[in-house]
Amino acid sequence: KAMFGQPMLVQAEGIVVSGTNTSLNQAGNGVPIVNIAAPNASGLSHNQYQQFNVDSQGVILNNSTNQTQSTQLGGIIVGNSNLRGTAA
Numbered sequence: 382k383a384m385f386g387q388p389m390l391v392q393a394e395g396i397v398v399s400g401t402n403t404s405l406n407q408a409g410n411g412v413p414i415v416n417i418a419a420p421n422a423s424g425l426s427h428n429q430y431q432q433f434n435v436d437s438q439g440v441i442l443n444n445s446t447n448q449t450q451s452t453q454l455g456g457i458i459v460g461n462s463n464l465r466g467t468a469a
Contacts, residue, residue, distance in 0.1 A: 415441065419463045424469060
């Protein structure tokens with residue numbers, strides 16, 4: 382049973398990104414997904430948040446360069462398009 386991430390039109394409750402290309406999605410079962418920012422030339426992915434509060438369902442920090450990725454918390458999710466195939 383595949384559960385693909387869906388782009389969130391609103392911020393995940395408790396997680397608010399701040400001025401980076403970090404983005405939020407949601408797995409098919411409702412677990413928040415944080416697509417980390419693309420790395421700089423040194424390979425550092427700099428992610429800033431105004432809030433980062435995680436509830437009991439957890440959160441997926443998506444650093445996958447694959448088209449899809451199997452996760453323990455959210456099943457199968459879409460890979461992180463911010464990374465464009467380059468690992469952070």
